Amino acid sequence: MASARETILWRIRRATRDVPEDERLEDVAVERGYRTRDAATREEIVERFAERVAEYEATVRRVGGEELPAAIRETLQRRGVKRLVVPPGLPEEWVPEGVETLRDAARPRLTKEELDESDGVITGCSLGIAQTGTIVLDAGEAQGRRALTLLPDYHLCVVREDQIAGLVPEAFARLEEAVKSEGRAITFISGPSATSDIELNRVEGVHGPRILEVLISP
């Protein structure tokens, strides 16, 4: 008896008998007439990113390079974060003194329960997308495993200005290498989690962090 795999492949070939035998994939033309490069200046792109992140009800602030550690300290204090999850590779100067840190490492790993009971997490990112106000994590340096930014109720993300891409196609181009060579998991975050399932009223904070805060620094 033919396997399910063979049967389905046979059904597909029978169903597409109208396709000429010698037609190659690229013979089916795909016109890519859409924008692939943002012509705006760096400053315009950064400004647009900040605006659009803010439109998702996330808190955004631009800070100078020197001021970053103080801005982080002040932000965490204001949010009352005492137990802070810290991913591997996070710059030490970002970790304020006086907060209890829960450091994730290959061994030992923080448990789901520890993450769930923490007050928040601080991370960097892989890149930002100005067009859509999106933060992209690729599980790399200063970001860590996906669970770290999922279970805590508060996420503070630091984005460097040169990490911000203008358009969506530019972002996918930059991520291509990490996916192809390392198979990294990629997460797009655009504002805090939300639902509009009850009478289409938007409610922020369903399962992911209920509060997302972004600091942009040079």
Next chain:
Amino acid sequence: MTTTAGPPDAFSTGKTPTFEQSAKRSLADTQLRRNLGKATRTIRAKRAIAVEEMPDWEELREAGRALKERVMRHLDEYLLTLEESVTRAGGTVHWARDAGEANRIIAGIARGHGASEVVKVKSIATDETKLNEHLQREGIEAFETDLAELIIQLAGETSSHILVPAIHKNRAEIRELFMRRLGAEDLSDEPEALTNAARLYLREKFLNAEVGVSGANFAVAETGTVCVVESEGNGRMCTTLPDVLVTLMGIEKVIPSWRDFEVFMQLLPRSSTAERMNPYTSFWTGVSGEAGDGPREFHLVLLDNGRTDVLADEIGRQALNCIRCSACLNVCPVYERTGGHAYNSVYPGPIGAILTPQLVGIGDSGSDSLPYASSLCGACYKVCPVKINIPEVLVHLRGRVVRRKQDRGNLRERLDPENLAMRAAARVFSDRERFEKAQRLARIGQWPLVRGGAIHNLPGRLAGWTEVRELKPLPDRTFREWWKLNRGEG
């Protein structure tokens, strides 16, 4: 908690009512119509703004359409590449000819890990296969984690909208349901409070689940990357926290390469929730490996279940291009009034009207009625992000439904007056002399019906036509006769 089987739909065994029969019930429900009217109006307006902002929207739609066309014409090749990529990344690929086979594979994996519970992120493919009911029979409880899906699961109902499945329920109904089924006390009917009750209930499920089940929005042949687009974070939970992840996807969801996300991830969120980008999108490639990031075991189940039959129809094939955004539902004047349940399918609205009858096969009176659930106004085609020409397929399927009745129907269907009339018409239209003779006869035959230059009441079974409109009588002379008389000699 128990999973209650919803009412039968086109994908259950047994006959379903026709759209017309079911629509009558929906139309009589004023609460439903109020909810739907508000919801569809809101989303329509928001979507228009989100699309307006994009100067290259038409170019993106065209690229999306062309990519899907390329995939459908070479689906076998892309699926084999996908299988190879997923396997290379440490995942396991399974093939399922039909719903039963898919359900058995998924239940087998869950049982193999001794799981008595699985957490699920919304997946229409699993609604199509009735996975939850199958798992329950196997002693495995499936927990829906999307807020709306949780609501309808608790209520023992079925989805009425692709994107907002509980669009037919208002806050008071949801409050009552949560108090009764989740044991939540002192619950207000504010959406924030209701959402928080669901968060608390599901958090415990997420932390303890060993097996997660998801659908897929896209899967990349080139890299083996699978993608879930969502808003609430339950998708991230289900695809990240459990040790074992099983993803069920229709074979048509494969896309060629990683870079093609640049097209679909622009088209989908704006068409769907009218956002520049949805809150969360997860892309994963195989298993976590050393990093311990996410599931250690990943299974991808590729589902046919009628899709290859859709593929075999050269005009109907484009229905497989659908990326499940639901924009066509929100602009449809028929859907806005009847809601999703009238379609008796997990795929409601205009896209459902062309997808359901093709997936289950022409010949069931319920799903055969769906291509008629449209005024052919074309609004669905205009908003479709991958340019599926829904009106074209609707008309084509109406033709298929009629032809099947003529060729293979029972005696009653074959002697149907519409069928007999169409056959007679075909005979008359095919011969010029016969046609001209028929015109002369019709002119004589119509005189008892003409009153003041119009026909107001057709006799017998034709009366339906003139109940709501007048008919112009045939003129005294046809254009051809006039031409012969006035210019004929030249």
